[in-house]
Amino acid sequence: MELQNRVALITGSGRGIGRAIAQLFAKEGAAVFLTARTEKELAAVSLEISGSGGRAAYTSADLSEEADCVRVVAAAREKFGRIDIVVNNAGHYGPVVPVEDYPLAEFDRVIAVHLRAAFLLSKLVLPEMYVRKSGVILNISSLSAKAAYAWGSAYAAAKAGMLGLTRVTAAEAARKGVRVNAICPGPVTETRMSKELGADLAKKLGVSAEDQLAGFLNGILQGRGQTAEEIARAALFLCSDQSSAMTGQSINVDGGVAFS
Ligand SMILES: NC(=O)c1ccc[n+]([C@@H]2O[C@H](COP(=O)([O-])OP(=O)(O)OC[C@H]3O[C@@H](n4cnc5c(N)ncnc54)[C@H](OP(=O)(O)O)[C@@H]3O)[C@@H](O)[C@H]2O)c1
Known part of the structure; x- marks a missing residue:
């Protein structure tokens, strides 16, 4: 098992890609801490995982709120004692409108849930990882960070911002035993x-x-x-020791669209 004895905090894990990552990580031996806003979905995923012999716990949170990010990290530590892996996956697309029609409050919300929450959760877990000289942060970005699609300015800006955050955090963390990477799914x-x-x-x-x-x-x-399972397999690679020499990278898992 690739993640034996690790504790993984996976955001946006009530459904979709986050759920697939949580299921695969639990299968590979990790204790997984789930979070999203919808408690019913978290409870269902947690039950699926514990029903197949895995370890899972959850708390509901709106990660666009700083206080909720703080609460989630505290809850994961209280439940499992430590955090070895953080997967910043939670988010929504936002309005499908051109820049000139994009409501500022919606722009701020999209940036908050993708980019600001990834920053906040990294800020909260890095000191603990540095003490142990080990840890992994994985940011789920998007093909939208590397290609130009109309009507999703906040989403593309947030996802491109996550790649900058990934590289700078990787630079700061590399010699302290912590790796930081990103996936860009199609x-x-x-x-x-x-x-x-x-x-x-x-x-x-x-x-x-x-x-x-x-x-x-x-x-x-x-x-x-791509399937959520295919993204989860790339996430497993980047969060396990199989990718021990990789940091600051963004991996395209898009079936062949982006080439840098
Ligand atoms: N699907 C794609 O084609 C695709 C492609 C590239 C990248 N991605 C990225 O992959 C990630 C997962 O997306 P998905 O496709 O799996 O979508 P999804 O099925 O809609 O899942 C999104 C998850 O994020 C949670 N979430 C949304 N807003 C939140 C908030 N404010 N606070 C806490 N949790 C929140 C959702 O739960 P609640 O609504 O209950 O909070 C849900 O668990 C996203 O970052 C997305 O940008 C997706």
């Missing part, structure tokens, strides 16, 4: 965020959701989207 079409975005885009473009999706997937070398 379209993971099974998740709620992806489905809602597809529906919004189709409406705006005046095409069916099926045609919108087919057009988008056609631009990927593999001609298909």
Whole structure:
């Protein structure tokens, strides 16, 4: 098992990619601490994991709030005694509108949940990791950080910001035993965020959701989207000792779209 005796805090783990990461990490021996806003979803994932012999606990939180980030870290430590791995995955896409129509409050909320929460949670766990001279932070960015898609300015800015945060934190942490990396997934079409975005885009473009999706997937070398499980496997690699020489990197898991 790749993550035996590790404790992983995984945000946005009530469904989608975060759920898949939590399930895989638990299968690989980690105790997983789950968080998101919807308690019912967290309870269900926690039950799935404990039902298959894994260790899981959760607390609900809105990670766009600083106090909730502080509370989540304290709750994870109280439950499992330490935090070895943080996966910053929580987030929503935000309004599908051009810059000139983007409401400032919505812009701030998107930045807060993706970028600010990743910064805050890193800030809260790094001192503990430095004492042990070990730890891993993984930021879930996006293809949107590396390509130009209309009508998602806050999302793209937050995701590109996460890559800057990844590199600078990696530079500070590398000689203190802590690795920091990012994943840039392409379209993971099974998740709620992806489905809602597809529906919004189709409406705006005046095409069916099926045609919108087919057009988008056609631009990927593999001609298909990625599964949450495929993103989770890349997350496992980056959070395990298998990637011990990798830090400050952003890995594209997009079926062949971005090439840097
Ligand atoms: N799906 C894709 O195509 C794709 C591609 C690239 C990157 N990503 C990234 O992958 C991550 C997961 O997305 P997903 O596709 O799995 O979407 P999803 O199924 O909608 O899951 C998003 C998770 O984040 C949580 N979340 C959202 N806002 C939150 C907040 N303010 N505080 C705490 N938790 C919050 C959600 O729970 P609650 O709503 O209950 O809070 C949920 O658990 C996101 O960072 C997304 O940007 C996704």
